[in-house]
Amino acid sequence: MTDQAYNFAYLDEQTKRMIRRAILKGLAIPGYQVPFASREMPMPYGWGTGGVQVSAAVLTPDDRFKVIDQGADDTTNAVSIRSFFERTAGVATTTVTTEATVIQTRHRIPEVPLAEGQILVYQVPIPEPLRFLEPRESETRKMHSLEEYGLMHVKLYEDIARHGHIATSYAYPVKVEGRYVMDPSPIPKFDNPKLADCPAIQLFGAGREQRIYALPPYTQVVSLDFEDHPFEASRADHPCGLCGAVDSYLDEVITDDAGGRMFVCSDTDYCETRQAAGHRGKDAA
Amino acid sequence: MHPQTLEGGFANPAADAAHAFRSVMEAVARPGTIHEITGARPPAPLSPAAGAVLLTLCDTDTPLYLAGAADCDAVRAWLAFHTGAPLAGPSDCMFALGTWDALLPLSAYPKGSPEYPDRSATLIVEAPALSDEGAVLQGPGIRDTARLSLPDIGAFRQNRALFPLGLDFLFTCDGRIAALPRATRVAAPAEMAEAR
Ligand SMILES: [Zn+2]
Numbered sequence A: 001m002t003d004q005a006y007n008f009a010y011l012d013e014q015t016k017r018m019i020r021r022a023i024l025k026g027l028a029i030p031g032y033q034v035p036f037a038s039r040e041m042p043m044p045y046g047w048g049t050g051g052v053q054v055s056a057a058v059l060t061p062d063d064r065f066k067v068i069d070q071g072a073d074d075t076t077n078a079v080s081i082r083s084f085f086e087r088t089a090g091v092a093t094t095t096v097t098t099e100a101t102v103i104q105t106r107h108r109i110p111e112v113p114l115a116e117g118q119i120l121v122y123q124v125p126i127p128e129p130l131r132f133l134e135p136r137e138s139e140t141r142k143m144h145s146l147e148e149y150g151l152m153h154v155k156l157y158e159d160i161a162r163h164g165h166i167a168t169s170y171a172y173p174v175k176v177e178g179r180y181v182m183d184p185s186p187i188p189k190f191d192n193p194k195l196a197d198c199p200a201i202q203l204f205g206a207g208r209e210q211r212i213y214a215l216p217p218y219t220q221v222v223s224l225d226f227e228d229h230p231f232e233a234s235r236a237d238h239p240c241g242l243c244g245a246v247d248s249y250l251d252e253v254i255t256d257d258a259g260g261r262m263f264v265c266s267d268t269d270y271c272e273t274r275q276a277a278g279h280r281g282k283d284a285a
Numbered sequence B: 001m002h003p004q005t006l007e008g009g010f011a012n013p014a015a016d017a018a019h020a021f022r023s024v025m026e027a028v029a030r031p032g033t034i035h036e037i038t039g040a041r042p043p044a045p046l047s048p049a050a051g052a053v054l055l056t057l058c059d060t061d062t063p064l065y066l067a068g069a070a071d072c073d074a075v076r077a078w079l080a081f082h083t084g085a086p087l088a089g090p091s092d093c094m095f096a097l098g099t100w101d102a103l104l105p106l107s108a109y110p111k112g113s114p115e116y117p118d119r120s121a122t123l124i125v126e127a128p129a130l131s132d133e134g135a136v137l138q139g140p141g142i143r144d145t146a147r148l149s150l151p152d153i154g155a156f157r158q159n160r161a162l163f164p165l166g167l168d169f170l171f172t173c174d175g176r177i178a179a180l181p182r183a184t185r186v187a188a189p190a191e192m193a194e195a196r
Helices: A013-028 A049-058 A075-088 A135-144 A151-163 A189-193 A268-276 B013-029 B048-059 B073-082 B155-160 B188-194
Strands: A064-069 A102-106 A119-123 A174-176 A180-182 A201-206 A211-215 A221-223 A250-255 A261-265 B065-066 B095-099 B122-126 B135-138 B147-150 B169-173 B176-180 B186-187
Touching: A013 A049, A013 A201, A013 A211, A013 B013, A013 B048, A013 B169, A049 A075, A049 A119, A049 A211, A049 B013, A075 A102, A119 A250, A119 B048, A135 A189, A180 A211, A189 A221, A189 B176, A201 B013, B013 B169, B013 B176, B048 B073, B048 B095, B048 B122, B048 B169, B048 B176, B065 B073, B135 B188, B155 B186
Parallel strands: A064 A102, A102 A119, A119 A201, B065 B095, B095 B122, B122 B169
Antiparallel strands: A174 A180, A174 A221, A201 A211, A250 A261, B135 B147, B135 B186, B169 B176
16 A cells, blocks of 8 residues: 555656656667756655656556665665655565566666566766766766767776776766767676666666666667776676675675675675575585 | 546546556657557547657646647647646647647757757657558667658658757557657668668
């Protein structure tokens, strides 16, 4: 049952129409940041109000909704957003990636490949990939309109000069369909290849910065790189301590007061599904 | 006021609009795919699909151009009551509605600016038929190629050449919708055969 004190999915219909129009323009111009009039939500900005507003605009009562926060379904942030839509939209929820029709995410793409019929909604803190080069919105708009992306390459190349490789490991910029440079949100660059040719619809919402952008399914998405320094989707060079996976993105976690540590899958659903299927890592109980 | 004016809106506005939007979004995200879109019963000559699109996306913030036969008293009154969308000419509209011939010429509509390409019109084209035959589509949202019955080919090519500026098209027929956003590349079937 939905809580009748609220409109369906919390937002009023006029606000949802405005967000829906922005989503459609975003899909029509992949990678371009569409301005929208972000609304106050009953949660702090750091909790992903942009993603929450996009989810509110796309959810139907028939959806099965999943929320992940850095890969985990059980953080305070993920739990509270999930219960927010259980209460205001009456949607079913799940932690199982393959069962979800709409997945809201902060800083990860699930390990299990997404399918047609699924929608991935990203919470975005800073949508403008050129922001650290140029703080003025009027200037970054001009740079995008003229495809002036040379400075972006210079910044990445400075990384190489200083570190011997591209040190940027999160929010690694991509070029969409050979046109717009886009910030994929602070996902690890390990996840960047999953952005491309994805069968699901990918929507990005930045609440504080009031921007929505999108990737239709099967969109060409290329991580910026150089001929002599090709892009590499790196991960920690360990198997998961709990499920033994060698193909997943890992978090390093402290296990006891004595400074013991282990590497585990950041995607909790992926790790638990593997463990349930009998896979065991060296640190499994 | 004609009694029909008050009728034909969404029975459950929030849930019906949510379902209708998902149909529109799937159509735009996967150009060439055809989706059911229901819940509206607009007056003639509007199709139920066009009615549902207007109820889902239009309101007092969206100037609307009614082209040709769509610009009649019954439609004006129905839209005023259910959406409040202000009527506008083609050069000032955010949405336009009509048959393909009535909507022409495409040069009349806003195509966005280099810094704000989203500030462009969306044309809702009432189509006599909608099928996955005809023009060959490629681009974002399409894995290999898709097919869609389009009223023209050259016009959509010219529109694609303006990218990232350009118009976006929704095609409505009875209770179904398909879309052709500006990013889609369009070719005639014969050209594709030659290319092979
Ligand atoms: Zn694991």
